Amino acid sequence: MINWIARWFDRPATAQPVAAPPHCAADAASAQQSDDIAVLFYRWLAGAGGDDAAAAAEKLIIDEFTRLVETPQLGADLVPRVPAVIPQLLRSLRDDSVSGAQFARQLAQDVVLVAAVIREANSPYYRPSAPIRTIEGAVMLLGQNGVRMLLARVAFRPIISSQSGRFALLVAPHLWRQSEACALAASLLAPSMRANPFEAYLAGLLHHVGLIVALRLIDQLHTGDTLPRSDQFCAALLPNARLLSARIAALWEFPVTVSFAIEQADLPGAPPLAQLLALADRVATLRILVDAGALAADDPRVLHGLDPAGAACFDKLRTEEH
DSSP, X not given: OOGGGGGGSSSOTTOOOOOOOOOOHHHHHHHHHHHHHHHHHHHHHHOSOOOOOOHHHHHHHHHHHHHHHHSHHHHHTTSOOOOTHHHHHHHHHHXXXXXXXXXXXXXXXXXXXXXHHHHHHTSTTTOOSSOOOSHHHHHHHHHHHHHHHHHHHHHXXXXXXXXXXXXXXXXXXXXXXHHHHHHHHHHHHTGGGTOOHHHHHHHHHHTTHHHHHXXXXXXXXXXXXXXXXXXXHHHHHHHHHHHHHHHHHHHTTOOHHHHHHHHHTTSTXXXXXXXXXXXXXXXXXXXXHHHTXXXXXXXXXXXXXXXXXXXXXXXXXXXXOO
């Protein structure tokens, strides 16, 4: 992927990550709880029932996946590329000489994007006083940042949600739903954590790409009826999936702050954007597990450690449709 992604942002792609604060016991406890929730979410994705995979089968998958983590280009080749029309539109959004009417005409060339933008403008999140019927009206209502986030979502949806293979086909829609919820949560929480909302949004969309690659690999190697789910397998798979997501983000020339946030999320002493991503990921995951009945609403893990902003975001994700 060429360097057009860097132009989505106000700062250059060579920006250095924020220095991490010192480690503390509270950070470690929060990270451990997030790991527990991540394992619960993976096992919910894997589905109920079935026996654990043989240790030899699990080892083969982990060994091959580790090889992909070390050669991220091979992993990136297992997911689709971003549609070519997206970078053109995003460049136009950054160009002050392009009027709203000109941008609307460019957007109108893709009927799928037109439908997505108008649907977004009429969603409960924006709550227009009257139905939006035209692309010009939709662009005006969404604003530059709203359009950027929408285009990013349209661009990355095929990367996660459009998959083949037994396990990837079954799990991908749930992962995409979580990625959308995580991205929305990250953008909502960004101001209170002094983070760039669009960087946070993109990190949320991209953070499960490595897990999608893992599912594609499992489809190739595993002949069992259910996904492997042992403690040892989860402990090896999930951190490596996050690391691969970060390396693919760097390979695709995202700003280093985004790839670094994905890599450092859930680690003690992480920089602000990584802390934000970890919180948004946790809030989105808990929301999905509670809504699916996999976790009771009164389970102490649901709101444990959430400040008022995090708790409000958890409630908001129940009502928003994206």
